Amino acid sequence: MGSVGAAAEEEHPQREGAVGTVPRFLCLHGFRTSGEIMRTQVTGKWPGDVTSRLDLVFADAPFPGLGKSEVDGIFPPPYYEWFQFDKGFMEYKNFDACLAYIEELMIEHGPIDGLMGFSQGAILSAALPGLQARGAALTRVPKVKCVVIIGGAKFQSPAVAEKAYATKIECPSLHFIGDADFLKQHGETLLESFVDPYVIRHPKGHTVPRIDDASMETMLNFLNKIENDLNDFVEDATTFEQEEVA
Structure with a gap:
């Protein structure tokens, strides 16, 4: 089995940001790479204005390449x-x-709010909310609240697809689609399975792209959305607990 990447070896108490709770993402790397590689790809290319608003847990997949x-x-x-x-x-x-294995990671490093995936990890991240909603995965952890999909696609097997995409996925989603990505058309098709997806298009291929000035607005809009949703969730949970005590 794989291990948790170096950036996730420390304890992960829920971080507080300027606007409230910082969303924590379990990051699922690409095929035959690693959590450390994805950490380098993301933190090396994305500006601090973005990464400072995300609590990222990078883990290795369970099987050696x-x-x-x-x-x-x-x-x-x-x-x-x-x-x-x-x-x-x-x-x-x-x-x-x-x-x-992913469910165990979410338990160990929870609370996990969202999933971020690249390539094979993106295919998983996009499918898991639907599988969870159908009771086919992640039954022991809270609902996935948001996803970031970088170079993603759909599962082609009907046995998986019929559960993962049975209904449109409602959680906020951000999709990176590259003009030169060999999965571009698959990524476009995947968008149809989400309600109101945020989309960042870039000229590169199958890679974690840099966030330039043109895409920053979309990224910040997505971050604002998930932060507001998460803060509303925390407030609702607190109110419920107070009412239960009363």
Whole structure:
């Protein structure tokens, strides 16, 4: 099994920001990379004005990479993968074990508010809210409140897709779609499964992109949305607890 990335080894008490609780995201890296690689990709490219408003937990996937990594020579090993799949992306191996592992991470490092994923991690992050709503995953943790999808796509297997995308996913979502990404069309199709998705388009390929001036407004609008939603949730929970005591 994989391990939690270096940035997540410390205890993670819920952070307080200028506007209230800072949303905590479990970050799911790409195929045959690692939590540390994703940490470098995100914190090395995104400005402090963004990362300071996110509590990011980077974890390694549960299984060692079983083949060559596309980032070999760019980032050092070890490399991990969340599950294995066939060439048509229709059959998956160790998928249930992957879902159980993610749930354990959410318990260990909770409370987790949202999921952030790149590539294989993005496919998982986009599907998990729907799977959770159908009782097919994450049954022991609170509802996923928001997602960030970088270079994502849909699961192609009907056995998974019929549960993951049975109804439109209502939680706030931010999608990064690259003009030169080989998954671009799949990412466009994925948008149809979300209610009012936020979208940042960039000219690059299958990568975690930098956030430039043109995309910053969308990013900040998304951050404002999830912060307000989370603060409302905390206030409602506090009111409920006070009423129960009374």
